Structures are given as C-alpha cells and as structure tokens.
Amino acid sequence: MNRKQIVLLILAVVVGVQIVYFWLEGKPEAADAGKKELLTADVIAASYIGSESCRSCHEQEFSDWNKSDHDLAMQEATSEFVLGDFEDQVFESQGVTNKFFRKDDKYWVNTEGPDGKYADYEIKYTYGVKPLQQYIVEFPGGKLQCLRTAWDSKKNKWFDLYPDLEVHPKEWLHWTKGGLNWNTMCSDCHSTNVHKNYIPEADSFATSFSIINVSCESCHGPGKAHVDFIKSNNIKKGDPYQAEQHLHQTSNLTSVEQVDQCARCHARREQITEAFDHQGSFMDHYVPAVLRDDLYHPDGQIKEEDYEYASFTQSKMYMNGVKCANCHNPHSLELKAIGNALCGQCHDQKKFDVPAHTFHAVNTEGAKCVNCHMPGTTYMGNDFRRDHSLRVPRPDQSVVYGTPNACNKCHTDQTAQWAANAIEKWFGKERKPHFSDALTFASTRNPAAAAGLVTLLNDKKQPPIVKATALWYLGQLKNDPGTLAVFVNALSDAEPIIRYTALKELNAYPLEQTQNHVLPMLKDPVRSVRIAAADALATLPASSVPASFAAPYKKATKELEINLKERADFPGGQMEAGQYYERKGDVRKAEVAYKRSLSIDSFFNPARLNLAYLQNRQGNTKEAIALFNVVLQQEPGYAEGYYSLGLLYAETNEMELAIENLKKASQLDKANTRALYNLGLAYQRANQAEAAEAVYLKGLQRFPDSYDFGNALVILYLQNNSFEKAEQHLARLLGHYPNNPQLLQMKEYIRTNR
Template sequence: MSFIKMRSFSKLFSFSLLFSVLLSCGDDKKAEYEKVPQKNPNAIFASTAQIADANFLGDDACKQCHQAEFKDWEGSHHDKAMQLAKRETILADFDGEKFNSQGITSKFYSKGDDFFVNTEGPDGNYHDYKIIYTFGITPLQQYIVEFPDGRFQCLRTAWDTEKNKWFDLYPDFKVVHSEWLHWSRGGLNWNTMCSDCHSTNVRKNYKEETNGYNTEFALINVSCEACHGPGKEHADKATKLGENYKASGSMQMIPGTQPKKLVDQCARCHMRREQISELFNFEGTMLDHYFPQLITERLYHLDGQILDEDYVYGSFVQSKMYLNDVTCTDCHNAHSLELKFEGNQLCAQCHVPEQYDTPKHHFHEVVSEGGQCINCHMTGRFYMGNDFRRDHSFRIPRPDLSLKYGTPNACTQCHDDKDDEWAWQTFQEQYGVPDYQHFSELLASGLSGDPHGKESLLTLMNDTLQPEIARASAVRGLQYYMNENDVANLITFLNDSSPVVRASTLDVLGEINSTDYTTYLFPLLKDPKRSVRVKAFYALGGLTENQVPADYKEVYQKVKTEFLTYLEATAEFAGGKAKEANYHLKKGDVANAIDNYEKALKIDNLNNMVRTSLANLYYRNGKLNEAETAFKLIIKQEPEYGPTYYSLALLLAETGRNNEAIIQLEKAMTHMPENLRVYYNLGLLYDSVNETKKAKEAIIKGLKVYPSNEELLYTLAFFHSKYGEIDRAREIGLQLVQLFPNNTNYSNFLRQLPALD
C-alpha cells in the first residue's frame, strides 16, 4: 500500500521535474503482446459483468488436484494477505503495551478473544477500536478496524515481525487527525486502497451519496482463484471428465501463458496504478481495468529508478529482461513467491557465471556483498518503515548521471563514504566510458528541464526499441515544453503500437483547450483497450453529442458509459473529483466544475493542486472573495510556493488594492526569482502608486535575470521617458532598435522623445 504523497506544494508543481544485457534471454526481441488499435467499428469490448461469488470454490477445492502447488502457496504472503483477527493469526503481543510516535500514544491490549487499540481517532480524541482483520505476515503485520458506513481503516502503527516490536510506518511524517493521510481517513482506507489486491473477487461498492461502502469479496485472501480465476467451471468439467479432461482456456496464469501477458496479469496487484473499471472480472487485459503510473517526479527518480512505492511492475517493464521475454516466474516460484535460486545462481540461469560472476566483471570478492549481482543491478529502498524492496529495472550503475541529475547509483549507495565523482572516476577506470545510450539519459534530461530536454524527449518518444513506459513518460513530459507546432507531431503517436503511449498522448492532448484535433481523436474511441478509450472520451469532452460524427455515435455512447463508470470508480479520491470537475469545465459547466472541486477538497483539504484550480476558477468567474480566501489558505499551507503569491497579487490589483498586491508580488519574487511576469507586474504596480524609484528597480532586477528581454527593456525605457529621464530613455530605445529591428514601435518611440537641447 502507498499512502504518502509529497506534501510540499512547490515540489508537486515544480518541473526540475546500461550496458545492454549481453546475453539475450529470448529469441524474439520484437514479440508483442499488445497489438495496434483495431479500426473495426464493431470491435468487441471486454464486459464489465460481475462474477458471482458462487463461482469461486475456495482453496480446499483446488488442493484436491493440485497438492504440490497448494503446499507451496500455503503460508505464503498471498495466503496470509488478509485474515480474521484471532490469536493464531495476530503476531503482535496486544498485552497492554504502549507506543508513542508524533505525540500520539497508542495502547494495544486484548479482552477475552478480542483485540483492541486505544488511539487518536478522526475527531482528535482517543477511542478504543476493535481489531477485525490482520494484514500480512513479514516483515510487518498491519491491523484493521471497522468504522461506520462500511469503512475499514488500517492502523498507522504496525508490528515488526522480525524485531517483535511496534513501529510507525511513517515515523518522520506528522499527520493531523483532520488530514486525508490520517490513519482513520482516506489515505489508509482498506476499501479503496487495499482490498482489490488483498482479497478475491472484490467489489468496492462505494456510495458517493452516503460516502460509505458495502465492500464484498468471495474469499478473504489472495487465493488460488485470485490469480487463476473462478474455478467452478474448471472443477465441474474436471470432475465430470476425469482423465479425459482437457484445458479449455477458462483459467488464467497457466503454464504456457505468454511472458508479457503473464507480467500484465501479475501487474494487476504489483503496480502503482489508476483504476479504470468498477471491478476486475478477468475479462480483457490489464489495461481494460487499470492504467500504470508513468515515470514522473515524486514517484520515480528522473532516470526511472524507484523513489516512492512503485510496486515492481513500473520498474520491471523498463528492463531489458522484460523486453527479452523474461517473466515473473523465471525468478519467483509462482505459488510460494520465493526466489527459485539463492544468490548469483538465480542470474546464472541466463548470464554465464564465468563471464559475470567473477572479480574481472564486478571487481569485488566473490563471496562479498559487492559480488552479488542484485546489489549492483537491483538496488532498493525501505518502504513502510522496514520493508526493503528492490528496483526491478536491472540497470547498470551510472554515476555520470548522478553527477548530472542527482539520481542515485549503486556504487555510492554501498560505498557511502565516497561521492559520485569518485564513483564515476572508478567506473571509467574499470569499464571505460559507456559507448551506448540508455533511455534514462534521455528521460532524465527531459524531466529535469535542461536546455536539450525537449529534444531528448522527442528522441525517446520516437525510438520504438525503447521500453513502452519510458516512451509514454517522455510523451507525458513533453507537455512542459510543448507549443502549437508540436501538436501535429504528438498526434502521430495516437497510432502508436503501444497502448500505453497512445493513452499518454491522449492525456496530453486532453489538456489542450481546443477542438481543432478532434478528427484524430475519434478513432481512439474504438481502441481495444478500455483505458485508452476512456482517455479519448475525456479528450473529446469539449464537444456536444451533436458534434459527434454519425459513424461514431454508437461507440461514443458506449465509451461514455465506460467514462462515467471510471469517474464513479475514483469518486472517493480528490483526484477523481478533480477529474470530474475538469470534464465539466470542458463542457462549459462552471457550476458543476466548482461543485466537484469543492467536493475534492472535502476529501483532502490539503490538496493544493485542486485548491489552486478552484481558486483560479473562482477568479475567472468573478467570485473574487472566494478566490482570495482560497489563495490565502494555500499560502498558509504552502508558504514556499511562489505562484500563489503572484495569483493573489493579480486579484488584489484587479480590485484596486495595489499596495496589498505589491506586498504579494515582492513575496512572489522571493520564491520564484526566475519568473519574468513578477518583475514586469511589480514595476507597473509601483508606478501606479507613484513609487517611481521602486518601479525602475523592479524592472532592473528582472533585467539582471533576463538581460535582453524585450518587454522589460521597453517598460524601463517608458518609465524613464515618463519620469523625464530622456537621455536614459533614448539609450534604451536605441538598444531596442538594435535588438529588434523589425519592430517599428521602438523607432516610433524614439521619434516621440523630446529633442536634445
């Protein structure tokens, strides 16, 4: 589970935001699981039908014929993913022990056969809560309590099953009881954050009108049928036909499943993702139900290495292993989840030990930590306090990229007494300068905003040999550089063979307030992947139904239903309500947009991305008091974020409160000194209140950042002219004529200046 978001608003909005594998692990490097879009107007969409619980027979039924597999699975993380709370399932003491963290003291105790915690609740007061379920077994176990309206909440305090002690999952993260991230609220809500992957055949059943749940499941844990699908049909046929039974293809994840298809099936629960469908029913593919989180700042390092909780899939699909048809079960026992081999023997399945498991390759003692393949090629991080997870992108350390972009590398993570300069020098001595270009170089360049970032992203987008997730992330990153001339280039990616790239292209085009490109979007309503269709519908949101061409009207209505279901599936998230608000804005329905933004803030009152959108919407629609209140609250919560000071200043200036506006612009200049408009508007405001010296000083400060900026130079020349400083005005006027000879306004300006004495 991942519940921690970056609280820093400035980080949320800022955009500072391998050697190739020598041995091929598969012969068909161009093997594709996902195919190009279907153009057939009668393309069959995966259904959204719910599977009745009666079709799931339970693990004992599977055990009768699959005893070896059951033995491996029994006691595994999947088996123990969720259990009813009782003495034999609870690993913590619950013997009256107390635990204090962030000023909150929790007491854990038992009473008869029941287990309780006394801790701070959503009202800020202490209450007793009964433990209903356990979650996981190692390296930690969490505990779940029941709240009104069908809500189940996961405690923030967990039990370290290796050290046998209580600990805070996020010890350095202070959360107030009224915040979304408090354990009693949305961030640690089991129904929406956990249930889909910890139990079998889950239906969340959220009711927005009551803000409650009636969540149901067929089986409490990750059972055999959670992965393989409902077993009734399979069992009935096997019982009836006996030795004559032959597989009918009704089961999932069976021997012979294509490697990439198997990865997608595992990915359902092993990736950070956006929910697309209301429920998972084993129909279609992963992209009919979920869309993976792309490589973005906050969640990944700029080069794609794991940062926040990314759940393996997002890193694994970056790897050459994945591209060469290595799949999850090549390394992991599908049922016990344990590694198939110990140490370097695991990698030696494909990589010749004589070439790689030697000091000539890794420059460490054979039996040392540095001699283990995974410590150089699968670095990791601790999540949830004590859970160490490895990066599955299988990359070669690149200390040169660490020097350029501040990304981590395995060398200095292990040799923590050394720096990246040392690591890069040592790397060159041992391996030479890399003669290849890994996608991470292009991605880091683009996402960091360096001078060649746009070219880097375009190169990556167009290289179809690179991982889909990297190309899709490059497309998404292009939005920070894009101008009108780039739209035509972007449109070509709507026909890309990768559905992930098509979807990310729609995400970018969907934020452009124009109907000029709708002709190119309509075909995506017939895409074979529901996630792509839903994104296409949103991108077309600015149209009325009367503007839909006749040959798309039927499919438009079908996808409209899918889109509205998607909004329902994400309705308890602030981001989901914000998406709905944006859709209403596309429709020109300002009242509904405001309503949904306000609902989003009721869910998460600290979501200043949403509050900024709402404040700007208030502002544009004349609700100036509401806008001012919203801007001031953002400033209170995120005092380091400069753009809010700027927006508030414009509002104050519009209402004639120029002196107050000046104060806000001065603060904006402190927090975002690179913003040209701050200096320009500050100069004009000082001029409006007859602070002539300060008006010129503001423009001069801007020119120190942008020495040849046309607008600032002209404004300064105008001020000098207005204040009677004709010589200085003429000097700058001549400079403007030289710099911008095609703009006749500057020569006219010079002619209008009083003649020299």
C-alpha cells in the same frame, strides 16, 4: 521524509456483502454479443468457490500458497493470525500514545481518533504478515482504517510507519483518513473480487468481496466453470490446455501476458473500472505510471513506492521474454533458487559468477548478482524491496544527475566519482548506450534533450514504458512546434501505453490542431486509450462530433465518467472530475467536485487552487481571495499562490495587498518574470513611480531583450514627462522590435510633445 514522499501501501478488510448491480454494457464479451445483462453481487460471488475447491487436484500448488503472503494478505483478527503483542503494551511516537490490549478475547488499541481525542478501537482484521503486519479498525460509513503503528514481524516490536512525520487528525495521512483507508488504498489487491462501491454524496462505502485474501481465484479468476468442466469428464486426450480454458493466469502465458496479469497489483497505477473482472487487457482496467522523475529516479530506478511492473518492463530480461514465474514460484512467492544460482538459470555462472566479472571475492556480499544489478530501497519502515530493472551500475550518471548507484549502496564512505573511476578502470571509458542517458538529460528540462527523446521513440528495441516516458518528458519540454507531429505519430504505435501517453500530451494543444487525429482513437481496442481520447475531446460538444464517431464518442465518454467515479474517493480523483466538468462547461458540477476533494483532504491545495480560479472566472473575486489565503496559510513558501493572490487584489484595486503578495512571489521565484512585471504595474497604479522604475530596471537587468519591461518603463517615463529617459529606452526597444506599431506611435508622441 515529507508528505509527498510518504508511500502508503496499506490495509484490507471487509464490510458485509452488499447487493451491487453491474451493467455489462461496454465489456468486450457483452458488446460483441449485443447483450445487456444485469448481475447482482450474489450472482457474481457464486462463481467464486474458494481455494479449498482447488486443493484436491492441485495439492502442491495449494500447499505452496497456504500461509504465503498472498494467503495472509488479510485475515480476521484472531489468535491464529495476530502477530503483535497486545498484552498491555504501550508505544509512543510523534506525541501519540498507543496502548495495545486484549478484552473479551478480542484485540484492542487505545489511540488518537479523528477528533484528536483518545478512544478504544477494536482490531477487526490483520493486514499482511512479513516483514510487518498492520491492523484494521472498522469505522462508520463502511470505512476500514489501518493504524499507522505496525508490528515488525522480524524484530518483534511495534514501530511507526513514518516516525519523522507529525500528522494532524484532519490530514489525509492520518490513520483515520483516506491515506490509510483500506477501501481506497488497498482493497483491490488484498482481497478477491472486490467491488469498492464508493458513495460520494455520503462519503461512504458499500465495499464487498468474495474472498477475504488473495486466493487462487484472485489470480486465476472465478473457479466454478473450471471445476464444473473437470467434473463433467469432457476432457479430450491430446489437448493439455483445454482444462485451462476457463482460467486466466495459466502456465502457458507469454512474458507480456503474465506480467500484465501480475501488474494489476504489482504496479504503480490507477484503476479506471468499477471492478476487475479478468476480461480484456491490463490497460482495460488500469493505467500504469510512466517513469516520471517525481516517482522514479531520472534514470528509471525506483524512488517512491513504485512496485515492480514499470521497473521490470524497462529491463532487458522482460524484452527478451523473461517473466515473473521464471524467478518466483507463483504460489509460494519464494525464489526458485538461492543466491546467484537464480541468475545462473539463464546466465553462464562460469563467466559471470567469478571475480573477473564481479571484482569481489566469491561468496561475499559484493559478489551477489542482486547487490549490483538489483539494489533495493526500504519502504514502510522495514520493507526492503529490490529494483527489478536489472540494470548495470552507472555511477557516472550519479556524478552528473545525482541518481543512486549500486556501488555506493555498499561503499557508503566513498563518493560517486570514486565509484565511476573504478568502473572506468575495470570496463574502460565508454558505457554501452542505454535509455537512461536520454531520460536523465531530459529530467533537467533542458530543451536540447528533445533530440535524444525522439531518438528513443524511433528505436524499435526500446521498452514501451521507456518510450511512453520519453513522450511524457517531451510534453514537459514543449520547446519545438515539431513535437506535435511526434505525439500524433505515436497514436499509431502498437503499444497502448504509448498511445495513451501521446493522447494525454495532446491535451496541451488547441483542439483544432488535434481533433482529427484524436477522433479515431475513440475506436481503440483498449479502454484506457479510449478514455484518454474522450478526455482530449472534452471541450467538443456532442453535436459537433462527426456522425461516424458519434457512437464511439458516447461510449468512450461513458467509460471516462466511470473512471472518474471510480476515483471519486481520492482528492486527486475529485479534482480531475472538476477539471473535466470545467472543460465540459458545467460549472456547478466542477465546483461540487472541487469542494468534495477538499472535504476528503482539507490540505489538498491543488483542488483549492482550481476552485479559486473557477470562482474568479465567475466573478466571485472575494471567494477566490479567501481560498488563496488558505493555500498560503498551509504552504507559506508557495510562490505561485502569492502571484495569483497579488493579481486578484489588483483586480479589486487593493494595491497595497497586491504589492505585498507580488513582491513575495518575485522573491520566492526569481524566474517568474510575470510576478516581477506585475509588481511594477502595481507600484505604477499605486502612484509609486520610483518603486515601479526600480522593478522595471531590475527586470531589464535580468532580461535585457524583454519587450514587456522595456515597454512598461517607457510608458512610466512618458506618464511622468521624463521624455529623455523615455527616448533612451525606446531607442533600445526599437533596436529589437523596429516595426512594432505601438513603439513607433510612442516615438511620434515624444517627437510632437517634447
């Protein structure tokens, strides 16, 4: 498992309540009323009254929730909650020794610190309960860090979350760094009413929350108004929902509404607001990831730690009104029925829970609905989670695209072709049409896949998350001028995830082609869509914005900058800020953001590359070269890095180094024609005509119709007075480009100078 595959669902902890100010400007309720109210964290917290306040009226719900995974999401490290063995236990992994012990009725660990030296650290909090429990240490600057060594609460033993990975103390994945930082990675979902409050200038946090765990109010919202209303005895007969008017996660929600409520913590997403306040929709606070093939398998099955939202929302169940609470008790989180009886709530067991359908004997593993339709993946070492896309197994796709299938999850000694043959024998040759047919093909980046993606987009029955993914893949293909019209058309879709994705893809087009389509999106009712519109218009000066859009542009830009601020503790967030400021023309802020990204994670080379390009554009070529050399020290197989470095050395006329790096780039990435072409130019500038000739001929062998290689070769021959060779290759070029003025000029030059 490599670093990009490591998934870090980590921690939860508290720093004492801080005074934090929040302007409510821009929130729907404040904007509509024309108000501008200033609240402190103390005032906000006063609306949260604790789960015990719910108990007297909701005894059963409280009992279900008590000691659940939500209740135990985070607790103080006391004997009541600590599960791990701290009786002088030693656990070693990847050369790091961890000693767990107790001292003064507290729990401690001796382990490798941020400087690579061993030290004693007090365990302040427990994080989670089953199938594993993690432990949190308090660091300076309000940072709360989770150990990479966790307690397996099923097998009762210590284990390493990623035992095959050696991590340097300076890396993002080290337990003392950002990848295992509670404030950044976990706080929003594992405690109630969290305000992260990252301070970029000091690289510190003033994080606060109202309740340590996932309490009743984490889902239902602050309870004071509800309790006050009940105590007022103003309830009228005949209105079953009036008591719920002050709550947010209630029993009368539709599937879409309930799933969106759960999605804020059960989705692979990024947060775009300073804190979740239960106002607006899911995408007013978060942006979910689409079914990208770096996160999901090409057919949409879970791959990285993707959680449930994008899986479930691609399912037929979701599209037919099924919601989380149909299968799960929302308070205990347990399933509502055992085994196939759970599916039997809706599906006829006499039809489906029989060997004629399952092709397995009753009461065997192969006869369980979930093993065929919800195969799972183990994350964090021992946490087995099931795919919620509830799909039909497609081993035929496994044969072609290498996607996993439920059959081979059990029959590991058989091939995908064996499984595909069995399905064909049982159900015939034809499979029912499914969006995965188009997505798997698109994952090959074959331009011919565009037609299938457009068909998905025109199908009203397809899940919104699937259509958004189709737009993302179309952006990857970029093969057809007509694609622009597809993105523009998607801006009028009813689903915010589709409008958002379309706007992100429009960033690849010149602003003059998109401006008139994007400007109206500044007035979109959903915050994330407005932010995407502001980002797409970043290069447009405020003075050039039409008067009718001036106010929405200002508001959306402010929302965008809040979004960037919220992600400022991520190396990727700082890089995004740098890219934004570059587009705005603010070089100083861009440089600061890129450097902050690298201070958070010195191995985050995407930011280093952006900084190198920025330095080069500013004429600081030596600084750019130094940055590229660091990239290549850390990633010696990175072809694009050698290519860019070769070009920089060519700029400084260091031709031997230019040749060395361009040659390496062309060897590592044979599809990079520009690297090979520029290698020929470098040889030519270094007066190594024979080497340049060999490179150009190799280029023409791979790409016979190439103008660049042919033109460079003709010029090389002319420079060396090899008129016969020049004339031969020029004739071939003119066969492809008969009216090219430069080629015609060279033809005349040969005629008059031979």
